[in-house]
Amino acid sequence: MSTFNAIGVAGTGVTVYRKWLDAVSDNIANMDTVTRTSEKAFQARYVVAQEAADGNGAQVGGVAFGSAQGIVTYDPDNPLADNKGYVRRPDIDLGSQMAQMMMAQRAYQANLAVVDRAKDSYAAAINLGK
Numbered sequence: 001m002s003t004f005n006a007i008g009v010a011g012t013g014v015t016v017y018r019k020w021l022d023a024v025s026d027n028i029a030n031m032d033t034v035t036r037t038s039e040k041a042f043q044a045r046y047v048v049a050q051e052a053a054d055g056n057g058a059q060v061g062g063v064a065f066g067s068a069q070g071i072v073t074y075d076p077d078n079p080l081a082d083n084k085g086y087v088r089r090p091d092i093d094l095g096s097q098m099a100q101m102m103m104a105q106r107a108y109q110a111n112l113a114v115v116d117r118a119k120d121s122y123a124a125a126i127n128l129g130k
Helices: 003-029 094-128
Strands: 045-051 058-065 071-074 086-089
Touching: 003 045, 003 058, 003 094
Parallel strands: none
Antiparallel strands: 045 058, 071 086
16 A cells, blocks of 8 residues: 555545534534424434445445434423423434544544654655655
8 A cells, every 4th residue: 555545545534534523513413403293303414434436445425314203302381392292302312422423533533643644654755865
């Protein structure tokens, strides 16, 4: 694997993990979104990663969505509550989202470190010829 190939492969990982972080942050930001019981709840997004088409690295293969059913909770003071006092909330677990965020952050950092090391080794190789 050449230095340039390492940079390219790590760059694809950076892109995938950035999109994963975007999805997790969107899920956390919307976990308290309330809708009427007659409407769908906010659906959590989950990034699906796959091998890149050229076999070098990874790419986002799509996005999976959580349940639109959500959780029906009793909140009679909410202006969106139905006549029985219920509203629909997303079924998003903060603990799970935080764990996913930590994994994505660590992987993002690891891929950036690979790019940095590859760049340093390329610079060192150029200096050998001087």
